[in-house]
Amino acid sequence: MKNLKKIILILIAIVSTIIPLRLVANDAYVDSNSSITVYSNDEEDVELANDIRKAVQDIKDEIMSVTEDEDSYNNSEEDSENTIDSKFEKPYLGVYTSSITLDKAKELGYHSRYYGVLITGTSNNSPARLFRLVNNDILMSINDTQILNDKHLSQLIESYYVGDVVTLELFRDGKVITMDVELGSRNKKYTKNGESTTPEPSKSVKTKHSTGYGGGTWMPIWYQLDMDDINGLITNMHFSPLDDEGIFLSGGGGKITIGKGYFLGLMGADYSINRKTNVLVGPEEKNVIRRMSYKNNFWGFSLDKRYAISSKIIFSPGFMIGGASQRLSFSQTDGDYDWGNLNNDMNNNYNSYASFKKTYIAIQPRAEIMYRLLSWLAIRGEVGYLYGYSLHQDWKTTLTGDTYETKNSPNTPYKGLTFSIGPWFGF
Numbered sequence: 001m002k003n004l005k006k007i008i009l010i011l012i013a014i015v016s017t018i019i020p021l022r023l024v025a026n027d028a029y030v031d032s033n034s035s036i037t038v039y040s041n042d043e044e045d046v047e048l049a050n051d052i053r054k055a056v057q058d059i060k061d062e063i064m065s066v067t068e069d070e071d072s073y074n075n076s077e078e079d080s081e082n083t084i085d086s087k088f089e090k091p092y093l094g095v096y097t098s099s100i101t102l103d104k105a106k107e108l109g110y111h112s113r114y115y116g117v118l119i120t121g122t123s124n125n126s127p128a129r130l131f132r133l134v135n136n137d138i139l140m141s142i143n144d145t146q147i148l149n150d151k152h153l154s155q156l157i158e159s160y161y162v163g164d165v166v167t168l169e170l171f172r173d174g175k176v177i178t179m180d181v182e183l184g185s186r187n188k189k190y191t192k193n194g195e196s197t198t199p200e201p202s203k204s205v206k207t208k209h210s211t212g213y214g215g216g217t218w219m220p221i222w223y224q225l226d227m228d229d230i231n232g233l234i235t236n237m238h239f240s241p242l243d244d245e246g247i248f249l250s251g252g253g254g255k256i257t258i259g260k261g262y263f264l265g266l267m268g269a270d271y272s273i274n275r276k277t278n279v280l281v282g283p284e285e286k287n288v289i290r291r292m293s294y295k296n297n298f299w300g301f302s303l304d305k306r307y308a309i310s311s312k313i314i315f316s317p318g319f320m321i322g323g324a325s326q327r328l329s330f331s332q333t334d335g336d337y338d339w340g341n342l343n344n345d346m347n348n349n350y351n352s353y354a355s356f357k358k359t360y361i362a363i364q365p366r367a368e369i370m371y372r373l374l375s376w377l378a379i380r381g382e383v384g385y386l387y388g389y390s391l392h393q394d395w396k397t398t399l400t401g402d403t404y405e406t407k408n409s410p411n412t413p414y415k416g417l418t419f420s421i422g423p424w425f426g427f
Helices: 002-024 043-088 102-108 150-158 228-236 339-348
Strands: 028-030 036-038 095-098 117-122 138-142 165-172 175-182 214-223 247-259 262-281 286-305 313-333 352-372 377-389 396-399 402-405 414-426
Touching: 095 150, 138 150, 214 262, 228 286, 228 313, 247 286, 262 313, 286 352, 313 377, 352 414
Parallel strands: none
Antiparallel strands: 028 036, 095 117, 117 138, 138 165, 165 175, 214 247, 214 414, 247 262, 262 286, 286 313, 313 352, 352 377, 352 396, 377 414, 396 402
């Protein structure tokens, strides 16, 4: 709309300049500043020229005004967008009020008036607190408008804008007093000196969740261990093989916090199985009872770093370092011992026992995730890789209390994935 007005005025100015140019051919000329000078002695010509000069100047002024208004409009458009919200913000006085009872009016000496509300408190950081409105003040009117009740007070305040200065009429200590108060904003802070400042927007702070304090639990662990060497020996001893997919260890452990999300702990787990079978041995093919025992265990100290993904979900990578071992033992007996024939029994080897053991230095990198159910109970899941390094290639054999190197024994590996899931007691 403003652009259209601007165009119309420019067209009028062009037409207006044509008229005095026609006068130049007769009795006048236009100088470089477009001012008109008339040399005619005819009073009507002089008057016409003066009217035209005035009209052209008025048009110039109007064009400049429109242009300035347009620039001002463009420059202030952004400011108006920024301040329009403050126009819709409800002004803030910051008083708590109640209706005045007859007993309260009598107590305060407030007689012969049937309007106003009783101030029962003021809000922190409010205009009311700044201008020292106090309990038991009776707010009678705002800008000479008598206040009927609490709702009427709210309506009156909301009829103004933030920053408006209003005159309050108060009854205090038996006297009527007036004061000018600037209605404020809840987005401003008020100082004792009467200054108001707009606080900087608070920066969003990422909620920091607790990583806990520690606890302990029973740990069922599935270990995908290579059982080829073990099964090769026990099947040769007439026993059925163990599961070649791995073994199931049962153990436990706990940990405590040492600060900054780090937890130090101790854990261990073991697996054992016992079997027996009947075997015919010796030239006489004597029936004996043969027993087999296999044990596997590991233990160590753990160090984990917990990360609280949320208040309920905890993720922690870490590792364990310690020791591990595998032990196989075999025994057989025919259950028949003869005090006088013990030498022959030993020679025929019907009653015998042998134990084989291999030890390792164990390390287990792992990762755990925990989901809290209660403040003291969670579900945990863990995956890791348990690796053992043996200082001796051969298995050790224990016979009659003495330990020997086992000839031709394999360098049995101790490595594989571990999986564990179960409860966690504590946090």
